[in-house]
Amino acid sequence: MHLFSGFQFRDWLLANDPALSRLRMGLRVTLTIVLSFLILLAIKDLILPLPTAAFGLGIVLSIEGGVAVRDKGNSRQLVTRLFGCVASVGVVAIAAGLEDRRVLSDLVFLAVIALASAGRVFGPRGFAIGMFAFTSYFMGAYFKPSLAQLPEVAFGPVIAVLVGHVVRAVLLPDDWRRDLLRSLESVRGRINQILFKLAALAGSTEIGEADRQELRQLEDRLKEVVLMAETFLPRPPAGVFDGAADPAAELAIRLFDAHLAAESAIVLSFQSPPSFALVHAVIEADSAELARYESTTETIVDRPQGETVRALLWLGEARQQLTQAIDKGQASGFSGIDSVEDTAPHQPIDFSFANPLLRSALQITLASAIAMSVGLLLSRERWFWAVLSSFLVFTNTNSRGDTAMKALSRSLGTVFGIAIGLVLATLISGEPAVAIPVAVVCIFLAFYFLQVSYATMTFFISIVLCLVYGMTGVLTLDLLKLRIGETMIGAAAGTAVAFVVFPSRTRGALDAALARWFQALRDLLVAIGEGKSGFELIALSQKIDACYRDITVAAKPLGSSWSVVTRPGQIRQTLAVFLSCTYWSRILAKSHGAPAVGEDEARLIAADLALIDDAAPRGSSCFFIARRASRTTGRHLPLSGEGARLGLEMIGSALERLYPRADVLPFAPGEAIARSKQG
Template identity: 40%
Template sequence: MPHSPLPEKQAHRRWRLASRLATADPGLIRLRLASRVTLTVVLCAAALALSHQLAPLPPAAYAVALTLAIQGAVAIRDATHRHRLATRVVCGLAGFAMLAVVSMIASEVVLVDLVFLGVAFAAVFARRWGARWNAVGMFSFMSCFIAAYFRPSPADLGAIAFALALSGLIADVVRDRLVPDRPAADLRRTLEAVDQRIAAVVSILRRAHRSGWTGDLRDAALAGEQRVKDALITAEGQLPAPTGGSQAPPDAATQLSIELFDLHLAAETALAAGLGGAPGDEAASARLMAALDRLARMRLAARQTAAGLTDEILDRAVAATPPGAAGAALPVWQDPTFRLAAQVTLACAIAMVGGSLVSEQRWFWAVLTAFLVFTNTQSRGDAALRGVARAVGTAGGIVVGIGLATLVHGQFALSLGFIAAFVFLAFYTLQLSYGALTFFMTLGLSLLYGLLGSFSPGLLVLRLEETLIGAAAGVGVAYFVFPQRTEAASGKAADAFLAELDRLLAAFADRRRGEGSAWRLVAVTQALDRRHAEIVAALRPLDSGWLAGERRRMVRRGQLRFTVLAYWAHRLAGASEGVMPIGSEDETDATLNACRAEIAELRRRRSDIFHEAQTVSLVPPDAASARADPAEPDAAIAIHAIRHILNQVMGSRTGSAEEAKPNVESALSTKTDPSDKQPARFAG
């Protein structure tokens, strides 16, 4: 009987689908989160349905179980099962305490509202003590939220305790038994995604090398490099957090962190070499081939190191990672967490009043929106974007939900399937778009109302009205009470970046003198990358499309300069093992000290980094024209590049008036088209 090619084709299609999924979602982090939430909700609903056949529970118990099941899957993020279990118990006790308190004062409407606002304040203020207390705060707020709406009686507390315990048990089993973390396999899967993204960039570079660069190819290369960077950040996040101070020989996890840094640098160098060449330029071609060879070596080294990692090694490394140092104590009224808690409480109070005027039964939608508008925000611009995203997502979900609920009316099984799918999609897109999360959750709620027999277009329109009230309350408070301007938030992020750049120069100097480890230098560089990501996040409201003209160009100009500074910082760190060909030791130290002094000056004038560049001319080091291997990092050129950018920004006229050599000066250009978010070419 002839062999059928069908199974092979199906296997190939499955492999391609898995490959695309891994490339789009490195480490399958979003897939795992969505699967956990969906499975937790489905199992919890099934258990409640079975329980209902034996002994019906009060409505508050069902709401508590399903709502806190989602919180248990999302909010509890401790590193080990033991710590997660402890957090889950504390969260459950805190949630039950809130439900018990409200049940005892349910007849005192004003008192219940005051307790609700007090819990909102405490839930936000608790974030200052870390992830565990953030989770406890969310459980407390959502429990108080449910209690304020359903007003359970003390007689309901036994059933509520059962529902709480049931949801917590199911969430724990799903998290650590059914959909557990598999650190080593997850890391290798992430590195496969890194490798595929690098391969895509290499393919673009080779194509451009053969036929020349076009605008589309250049954009694709820059976008591909950003995707490589995103995947590498995901991989680094799966390794133990760097401490930066250890002098001990690196273990396998630490060694992989160093190799991922080298891989990141090699990818940037290859892109720089490719973008910097012209058709027929043999020197540029040699630089590109050398850079691609080095990149291939780095890819192989990372794969080999990752192959030797096990779950036990990574679990030990995570457990051994010390907690971060606490920040300096501030007076309570100056504490950012206190100010945020005050903002959230006031916004909830305004939403409570405004929502009650529209509906005395559904005001909780407005309060929930006002509370969530401030989640993961750094500035009032962030709050505005989040408020708009929630309003738009709700509106879109209502429009589609009305039509869908009408189509599937009376089809119980189909409605349940759609609800499960929408929960999955909501949390799969959580890290990509808050608006998408809101859209899919609104669709799910539309169908849920249909199953409960309370669906009507008017109810969904009321939800939109309450959402708009809550969003307006949150954004209004963010703008006028303890306002954190986007410019101030981005200024703080810029200052933190420059401080980390100064630390990198100090670590480089220590490494040259034999007083520091390569691991410390990598740790500081990774911290610099995190500061760079914080700048991008802080500037997001200013680059969201609301602004036009010169101000938006200023934002992109600043983003470009930080990107180029980060690139040259990588080059400098990568050159720490080589000889610094600047001259004498004294001259080397003088160059480093001058660069650090310029960083200190720019920290005092950090807003200048967004302004038009001044023409400056620094003489590049002699080593720039005599490179043994153009693909290898060179400390002399890296420091010169950093100083050049700093002096451009500050408008200094330091250095010689002689024109810098073309091959270095052109690489340091920071001119960009206003429509570009990335540099026209990497400095390299």
Template identity: 30%
Template sequence: MNTARLRDRVAASDPGLLRLAAGLRTVAAIALTLAVLGLAGVSVRHLVAGAIAAMVATFAIREKQRTAQAVTLALGLPLALVSLSLGALLSSRVVAGDLFFVALIFCAVYGRRFGDRGTALGLIGFQVYFVSLFVGATVSGLPELYGVLAVAFLCSAAARFLLVPETPAGLLERLREAFRARLAQLVSAQLGLLDAGPEEIDEVLETVREGTARLHETALMIQGRLEEGTADEATARLVQRRIADAEIAAERLGLLLLTARSAERADTLTLHLPGAPAPRAGRMPGRDEAMAQVRRDLEALRLLVLRPAAARSGTALSQVRNRLLGYREEDRLPPAPPAVQDVFRGIGETARAVLGLRIALDGPQDESDDSPETARSREELDAEDAVIDAGEADGAAQEELTGLRRPTTRAAVQVAVGSSLAIVGGEFLSSQRWYWAVLTCWIVFLNTSSTGEILVKGYRRLLGTVLGVLAGIVLAGSVGQHTWTAFALVLVLVFAMFYTAPLSYTLMSFFVTAALGLLYTLLHTYSLSVLVLRVEETALGAACGVIAAAFVLPVRTDRRTNDLLVTVLERLDEVTEAAVDQLSGGTPVELLDQARDLDQALADLRAATQPLTHPITPLRARRDTARYVVALLETCAYHARSLAATAELLPTHPSIAADPRLRRAGRRIGDNIAAIAAHVRDEHSTAAVETGPSIASLLDTEVPGTPRFGRVTDRVLRHVQRLDETLVGLARPLHVPVSAPKR
């Protein structure tokens, strides 16, 4: 049991074990290279060159298919040999070498427009040229270095394809396990809502927020791997559907628990806005036995999520599953206040989503112990599976940017200018190690799109470098001239660097700098002045990058975030319009793909707002506004996803049917989204957000005797109503006028 819990925790903390695999693969490549070169009796300088080359050849490749990885690795070796040769040839020609270095940097960044392969080859070319400068490559020493590079690339291939292999299907399987583990963690966090008092509720609620966000993050990661990791398009769409169902059901269960313990219905924003206070309440209302039953059922739900399909659990687990699925039937709900009964319904819907997820991931299950309620749930799931269309959705044509408007071209020009400044400034600091400033300037432009992002990344790299210098002093003094001890510590630091890279750029920079201190020791060039120079060159390179980004074809953070905000609003409008149209009786379309496009656009916006929300920003009011806007958009996305998932149930779910009157409500939502987007594009826009009667009142019929809501469920109405209210709330921080409806 302890082993299983540890495995679940590791899977949840590192979805797909991506960080662990990256660290192990890189360390294996370096260790194998050092072993081969050590047996060959090469010098320490060549050992250092081989270790760095193996690391570069391993981490540069990002393609998902093994064949594509092999092709890129094969192309990378001759490119590395050419780059190394030019580095050695131009080492004594200062001006020509500097000009070529700038040209190489431009080409390396421009190569990103050609996808993963172009990015990888550009990275290999740049980094190997840097290696030639670092180890002081000469023309006479090229034959030995050619052999070192060949060994490094071969060892990288062995580590990638033999020692730490990774297949798309295997990675997807690990991501599925991570989703299960994170779903179970979220249910555990929701359990805390039952007993948390006024003093603990905010902390528990923050844990629920984090669990919800982590579950969503894993769902997006799975979405990005479905095409390569599944046998066919139909299977990919089925898994996508079940992942979305489970995510939505779990998030809704958290809202129902908050509402049940509150004096009023909980706002969806509470689950998305960091620091938002919990709804005013004491303990959950209702009799003690109802609360105890909710607790037992949540624990049972967590067990259902975690228990492997192959586990032989007898009839006990089947009985638990049958009981939870029974809550989907009104006559099976325990006696309790309405809000608590909603929690039981939410548990039942989440159990159904877990059942669907298990069938999609693990195949057909034993049905011998099914209750009638479980059998009906299986029939619904089978009916939904049958209507999944295996055809691919048509992608909307996007404008092809050209010239300096193309992001890769603009970034290449910026980094070339910044690197030129770094070369000039670096030469003043040190004629021997000026390239550290260039490396920093290059790195701060990686995966950044605005001046603010570059500024934050430069700050983080400088902070990590300063701390790494202190660690390097301690490690270098401890290791002395013990070569293999130093290399062993370098391997540990390299693993830590790759394992922490997605979590903290500052930590990654810390481990890189500490490892460099050891490499300097091995090259007999270590001194305190060298490490101090490393800090100075890093600060210079970061400053040059910021200057280039700010004055050469600048992309202001405001402009970048506004563009992404418009994209999010457009995706939100597409999902909402399509879902409402389908719920109104329109032609079915692929909604979940559109919902995931919305999620990806929102993730891009969230990343772009980091400079605005960073703790060091002096504009506190602006930081709070950015967080609030992103939280509101996450709330909108949740309701849009829920509408999309509900709309896709129309052909199979007996309690949901189309209602044409929903189109009227959808028009108001669409108009309000368009008004907000128009104001973001042009602050002088006269468009205004319209408020008015509740969504439910818009569905009133003028025909006497007609049911008010037809067969549209209350859940659909709640999602549409909350989406409408959230859009009005979004208008205020964006300074969009809000007007009453025209009469």
């Protein structure tokens, strides 16, 4: 019973944390902080006294080492950490030397911020070194060590860098084969979630809108983990496999089929929900029962329920093949798949303001200057919190909407975290044996949720700070109010600058994402017109998938509560059109196998390309027009020779729904097929 429960928990964990990447992130940061702190404490007790700044640097650089260092390969990561350590000690020395000249020190801090932000143009290494420099100057100016203490202070960065490298390279190392196996298990887990939901809906005459929305969310979650699994598959430099004999190519096909079959099962269940017995047979892999359903498909092939049965049978077969691939991976560790060296050419560095990274660097510097000025009015000693907030709200954002959402998340996380942290710190005041384990757990949870929710991460970090203040005896209500005030100042400064200086509009980011999606779809259609097939088409359809994910990310601020645009239903409807087109592009890639297209397919390709030419220049305006939701009808699965033709028809139907004519309601896919047959 306990063993079964353990497997259930692991399946649940993988289904919600693909490749266990979030778990590994949380464990790496937490373990690095704990080990670094213990080593520094041992040095202080046994060898020589260390200033508080050494401990502060050890902790924050343990965090940066786990989060900011993103180079591929242990040797590259070590080089980045060592450069970061040198930068850390250097900026702390500057902060210590300028401590008596506060105005000059503040100006130098702004220069460090500008250089750290601009360093991102050099890629992952520049980003990491910049974060090391920024946080180190922050800690140096905050703790105010003297120049004479610099050798002792240097223990903090050195220990954090060395421990961080050992944790990542030895204790919790990266292993793409292990991550590939876990991500495949996550794909199977999310397919199981879809099957369980379909089982709950089995026998219904019609699936309601709430259940449809839940199934679409499950579909998006499946897409997310499939895209992750594809990143672990080593591909040739050209990105296209040579043939199915390649073990990696075979695995790519298994993954592609499982994804497409699951989506087809969802789409077809909308028009005709499956029977419980069928879904149960797929879940249990009951070959006898599945064979019985297989024998009945011929009698109901032209009816909606026949299409649903075929979709579930396809999903059952694809799921079994994926399970076989997982079993082989567990037995062999995918030893038959060779690693591929990263041979991507280095892109030239653009130092002009046409580069969004340099524009962002200017935004960050101006926001930090504003936060510093206002923060100083509130507190001469704690203004650093305002600068920290203004700096961090720009991290991993690509539009002013993203920045505003992140600023709001940081503010809310801080407020609620301090409220809970104050209660916890009060309850366990004077009990370090309780407070320390609680703080460690909160650190783990903060970085476990970092990739999911910035507000949640900030919430747990704020609790940790309250516990630390409580253990050091400086916790007061006024201090916590000051923390909240400085955080909001920094968040407001970042948001204001994002909207005024080099503003990157949400619609601008969305326009760019849509342009990439339309271009990817065009590339697929052109490749089919040129007679290409096989893995090349599959790779192109996967590119469309990745571009669709970028669209969903770019469109997210449009439906947020702070935005002027508050029509999430309309946003979802438009995203559903792009999702439908993305789905049919994969059907098309899988179905087209002929070396040359016929006259009928050539006509459909030309029509689809014309629709792209009409829709692409309009950009994101499709998200702001009224449309009537349409439900897919007609046949969906690729049937021998007509699969490619069907895919082309359905892509055209989806593209027409982006900009429906005022005098003609967008017609259903079944009508598209009928019209194309008539014409």
